Amino acid sequence: RLAAAGRGEEEERAEGPLAFRRDAMGDEGEARAERLYAALLRGAADAAEELAPLDRAGVAYLSGPDKAGRPAVVLVGSRVHQWCESAASRRRLLLYLVRLLDRVSGPATAANAATAANAATAANAA
Numbered sequence: 001r002l003a004a005a006g007r008g009e010e011e012e013r014a015e016g017p018l019a020f021r022r023d024a025m026g027d028e029g030e031a032r033a034e035r036l037y038a039a040l041l042r043g044a045a046d047a048a049e050e051l052a053p054l055d056r057a058g059v060a061y062l063s064g065p066d067k068a069g070r071p072a073v074v075l076v077g078s079r080v081h082q083w084c085e086s087a088a089s090r091r092r093l094l095l096y097l098v099r100l101l102d103r104v105s106g107p108a109t110a111a112n113a114a115t116a117a118n119a120a121t122a123a124n125a126a
Contacts, residue, residue, distance in 0.1 A: 037098075040095065040098045041098060041099070043095050044095040044096070044098050044102075045099075047092065047095050050092055051092060051095060051096045051099065054083060054092065054093065054096040057083075058076060058079060059075070059076060059079045059080055059083060059093070060074060060075045060080075060100055061074055061076075062074075071104045073100065073101065073104060075097075080093070083096075
């Protein structure tokens with residue numbers, strides 16, 4: 001694997017597999033992305049009752065690990081179309097998928113999102 005220009009391989013690994021985002025978006029863009037992710041997670045938590053029908057319909061689900069041991073997410077295309085008919089239903093689908101994928105990404109991502117949300121709240125209060 002190639003290390004990012006100007007950085008050693010150890011530093012590249014320390015930043016994680018999505019370190020390229022910071023290079024592409026800059027620190028400000030990365031902070032905006034984290035704030036957006038935190039807002040989507042809050043929205044998913046607030047809309048838990050509205051998202052229950054998507055769970056029951058089996059629109060997407062976590063499957064067993066792939067060959068590399070990573071969790072696999074299955075999106076059932078034949079069940080997705082009914083959740084794309086209006087802007088409100090597309091929003092519910094987005095929140096549902098964010099919630100599902102957050103469970104896969106683990107506590108580190110959720111902690112980063114919570115930190116970003118707290119920082120955004122503090123910045124807005126100032």
